[in-house]
Amino acid sequence: MSQHVLPPEPMTNEAIASRLTNLAKKKIRDGLIKKKNLVYLELNGCSGNIISLLNGQNPDFEYTMNSMVNILYSNSLMASEGEQAIQRLMNALDEDYILAVEGAVALKNNGLYNIIGSWKGEPLTGLKAAKMLGEKASQILAVGACATHGGVSAAKPNLSESVGLQTILPEKKMIKLPGCPVQPDWFLGTLAHLLLYGEPETDNLGRPLMFYSTLIHDRCPRRPFFDRGIFAEKLGDKTCLFKLGCRGPVTRIDCPTRQWNGHVNWPIGANTPCIGCAQFGFPDAMAPFISYDTTRVVKNE
Amino acid sequence: MSKRVVINPLTRISGFMEIDVIIDQGRVVDAKTKGNLFRGFEQMLVGRSPFDAVYFTQRICGICSAAHSIASSAALEDALKIEPSEQGRYLRDIIHCCEFLQNHIRHFYQYTVPDYVKIDQNTLFQSDHTDYRLPRKINDRISKHYFDSLAISRSAHQMLAVLGGKAPHNHGVFIGGITTQATAEKVVHIDSILQQIMIFIEEKMLPDVYDIAHYYSDYYRLGGGYGNLLTYGAFYDYKDLGTLYVDPLVSSTAKVQVFDERKIQEKIDYSWYESSKTTYKPDQVMPDPDMNKKKGYSWVKAPRYDGLPYEVGPLARLILSGEYEMGISAMDRTIARALETKKIAEIMKRLLTEIVPNIDTQQKYELPENAEGRGLVDTTRGALGHWLKIQNKKLSFYQIITPSTWDFSTRDDQGNRGVAEEALIGTPIQNPEQPAEIGRILRSFDPCMSCATHVYTPGKQMKTIKVF
Numbered sequence: 001m002s003q004h005v006l007p008p009e010p011m012t013n014e015a016i017a018s019r020l021t022n023l024a025k026k027k028i029r030d031g032l033i034k035k036k037n038l039v040y041l042e043l044n045g046c047s048g049n050i051i052s053l054l055n056g057q058n059p060d061f062e063y064t065m066n067s068m069v070n071i072l073y074s075n076s077l078m079a080s081e082g083e084q085a086i087q088r089l090m091n092a093l094d095e096d097y098i099l100a101v102e103g104a105v106a107l108k109n110n111g112l113y114n115i116i117g118s119w120k121g122e123p124l125t126g127l128k129a130a131k132m133l134g135e136k137a138s139q140i141l142a143v144g145a146c147a148t149h150g151g152v153s154a155a156k157p158n159l160s161e162s163v164g165l166q167t168i169l170p171e172k173k174m175i176k177l178p179g180c181p182v183q184p185d186w187f188l189g190t191l192a193h194l195l196l197y198g199e200p201e202t203d204n205l206g207r208p209l210m211f212y213s214t215l216i217h218d219r220c221p222r223r224p225f226f227d228r229g230i231f232a233e234k235l236g237d238k239t240c241l242f243k244l245g246c247r248g249p250v251t252r253i254d255c256p257t258r259q260w261n262g263h264v265n266w267p268i269g270a271n272t273p274c275i276g277c278a279q280f281g282f283p284d285a286m287a288p289f290i291s292y293d294t295t296r297v298v299k300n301e
Numbered sequence: 302m303s304k305r306v307v308i309n310p311l312t313r314i315s316g317f318m319e320i321d322v323i324i325d326q327g328r329v330v331d332a333k334t335k336g337n338l339f340r341g342f343e344q345m346l347v348g349r350s351p352f353d354a355v356y357f358t359q360r361i362c363g364i365c366s367a368a369h370s371i372a373s374s375a376a377l378e379d380a381l382k383i384e385p386s387e388q389g390r391y392l393r394d395i396i397h398c399c400e401f402l403q404n405h406i407r408h409f410y411q412y413t414v415p416d417y418v419k420i421d422q423n424t425l426f427q428s429d430h431t432d433y434r435l436p437r438k439i440n441d442r443i444s445k446h447y448f449d450s451l452a453i454s455r456s457a458h459q460m461l462a463v464l465g466g467k468a469p470h471n472h473g474v475f476i477g478g479i480t481t482q483a484t485a486e487k488v489v490h491i492d493s494i495l496q497q498i499m500i501f502i503e504e505k506m507l508p509d510v511y512d513i514a515h516y517y518s519d520y521y522r523l524g525g526g527y528g529n530l531l532t533y534g535a536f537y538d539y540k541d542l543g544t545l546y547v548d549p550l551v552s553s554t555a556k557v558q559v560f561d562e563r564k565i566q567e568k569i570d571y572s573w574y575e576s577s578k579t580t581y582k583p584d585q586v587m588p589d590p591d592m593n594k595k596k597g598y599s600w601v602k603a604p605r606y607d608g609l610p611y612e613v614g615p616l617a618r619l620i621l622s623g624e625y626e627m628g629i630s631a632m633d634r635t636i637a638r639a640l641e642t643k644k645i646a647e648i649m650k651r652l653l654t655e656i657v658p659n660i661d662t663q664q665k666y667e668l669p670e671n672a673e674g675r676g677l678v679d680t681t682r683g684a685l686g687h688w689l690k691i692q693n694k695k696l697s698f699y700q701i702i703t704p705s706t707w708d709f710s711t712r713d714d715q716g717n718r719g720v721a722e723e724a725l726i727g728t729p730i731q732n733p734e735q736p737a738e739i740g741r742i743l744r745s746f747d748p749c750m751s752c753a754t755h756v757y758t759p760g761k762q763m764k765t766i767k768v769f
Contacts, residue, residue: 055459152345
């Protein structure tokens with residue numbers, strides 16, 4: 001029997017993001033890999049993903065923007081404004097860049113439901129910007145539920161005719177990071193992987209396996225309650241939330257172990273059901289989020 | 302000779318906004334503020350389970366999501382005739398405090414500081430104007446704090462997640478209070494983070510804002526506007542604690558009065574909507590769009606109180622609570638935000654001491670066949686209202702008036718401009734090619750266009766908008 005050498009740290013998904021980051025840091029410091037340009041487009045959505053990315057700790061956002069990537073454009077953060085800001089966006093087209101997009105693409109009326117700026121006196125729609133920048137990007141990340149499949153922006157009756165980024169760039173390969181919002185590690189870990197090794201392995205829906213491979217239900221700390229048939233009757237209960245409509249059994253993501261905001265908690269830790277925000281089809285396919293007694297209780301069997 | 306200046310996008314805000322101003326003889330003589338994204342949350346909510354509104358409406362905005370969950374929970378409590386316990390209120394208000402801290406710290410450092418402080422070393426901070434006045438030493442100190450603040454603001458979200466499950470878009474706020482039981486360990490965890498935040502506010506944020514105010518003191522005279530102030534009340538009317546911050550109040554021409562919600566109306570004379578009435582109460586009408594309307598120029602509607610535009614937000618709250626007397630201007634607004642950050646941290650500290658561990662505020666809620674409710678709360682940016690109706694146990698009506706709708710409204714039938722539009726009038730512009738003044742004044746309101754333009758109803762084809 002061959003000798004097994006244990007890895008120096010647990011081979012958990014949580015460790016993956018930090019290992020990637022530390023390696024990327026070291027290689028950048030040693031001059032082995034170069035900082036890449038990043039264009040961060042916010043389209044039709046709530047800008048919740050950029051806010052979530054500011055919460056990143058592993059690596060932190062400060063390190064990412066100072067040492068890993070050169071952010072050429074971000075509506076939320078850049079000092080420049082107006083056409084001068086859009087000029088910087090256009091200048092990016094002449095360089096090599098990674099494109100990250102959050103928010104959906106609004107198709108209604110040729111994209112005029114989401115104008116992201118003005119260029120040479122004409123409105124620059126999210127649709128036009130996403131197509132133009134998507135065609136030329138070296139890699140594309142669809143960040144959050146709205147970008148991956150339309151998300152809440154495309155919820156019924158979808159008045160803005162919002163769609164995910166892939167719909168308007170059908171031929172382009174892109175990495176999809178669903179979630180509402182994205183957990184910062186899912187984005188920053190993927191980014192570190194891109195810098196170090198290129199594109200990470202993804203499933204048939206374009207999601208990186210290192211984050212999206214396991215069902216919440218399979219690693220839920222409340223699984224023993226499910227197995228024993230002990231179910232919560234209201235929010236706030238500490239048993240299995242399945243009968244309140246928990247979407248953990250259909251949602252592939254690593255929340256049970258990675259958790260949120262520096263590993264302090266997650267929705268099920270707050271005694272609420274998973275609403276499936278990291279699953280394609282959210283929100284309509286995951287609604288209703290909260291219901292009481294979704295299954296019939298047979299008494300005196 | 303007059304000159305037209307259009308800024309699109311106004312960056313470092315939430316969402317997309319265009320500003321259109323006319324400058325004559327070096328001063329702003331006319332101004333229009335316009336929102337640039339439309340999703341239609343109110344229509345999305347019709348037909349959904351009323352319970353879902355708490356999580357669904359949070360998706361209006363990534364920076365003030367907890368505010369919507371609180372207003373939505375309050376509207377449902379009103380409809381379901383449920384009164385949250387005092388412990389439930391304390392816990393929910395602690396979550397709200399975390400969001401205030403996160404938002405105010407981000408808005409000051411990430412969104413406001415780059416207007417006044419030259420941050421080198423990064424392409425993100427390349428500026429369009431040259432009006433930087435801080436001495437090198439102070440400039441470098443505040444630049445460094447820009448990065449320090451990221452960790453502090455992040456830790457405010459971490460505190461929020463301890464009780465709320467995650468942030469943004471928390472899961473903890475719900476009808477009756479919150480879903481988590483606060484254990485002693487959680488209270489101590491939050492308190493220890495809060496301590497670090499309080500040190501940051503005291504030692505960095507307040508000195509930084511006063512240094513900026515000192516070197517840009519002309520902004521005490523810019524961006525004033527009408528001077529009408531409104532708050533729905535914040536951290537007030539607790540059974541044992543009374544009011545920790547401010548009661549529901551309004552003031553116009555320096556006369557302070559008790560707020561009366563029956564005086565709220567929305568007007569759509571200059572917004573792209575039509576309905577049988579162009580002036581209506583929030584629970585009466587969801588108007589249809591009309592892009593062909595000649596007078597229309599924005600998707601943002603025009604809420605009015607007693608027929609007049611009112612400013613909402615930290616400065617309004619501080620003045621109405623009697624804690625700030627300096628004045629109303631772009632700089633006063635910015636200082637008020639920093640002072641309020643300190644105030645909120647103190648309120649939160651106080652509320653934490655009142656928490657009784659392990660109390661469950663949840664029950665199994667029954668939906669009524671038909672009901673109506675409204676939730677009015679003052680949140681980071683100001684007064685936020687949700688109005689809802691339930692028919693056959695489903696949502697049949699939802700109306701949201703956000704703080705940025707108050708501050709960034711259009712004109713109305715009486716000829717009153719919106720609050721931010723009025724604040725720009727008369728502003729001297731040093732260099733129309735680099736109009737730094739406009740962005741500084743508008744950002745003093747902390748605009749959130751994701752919130753203000755959440756509304757859209759289906760209708761006619763939209764014309765191409767001519768920007769020039």
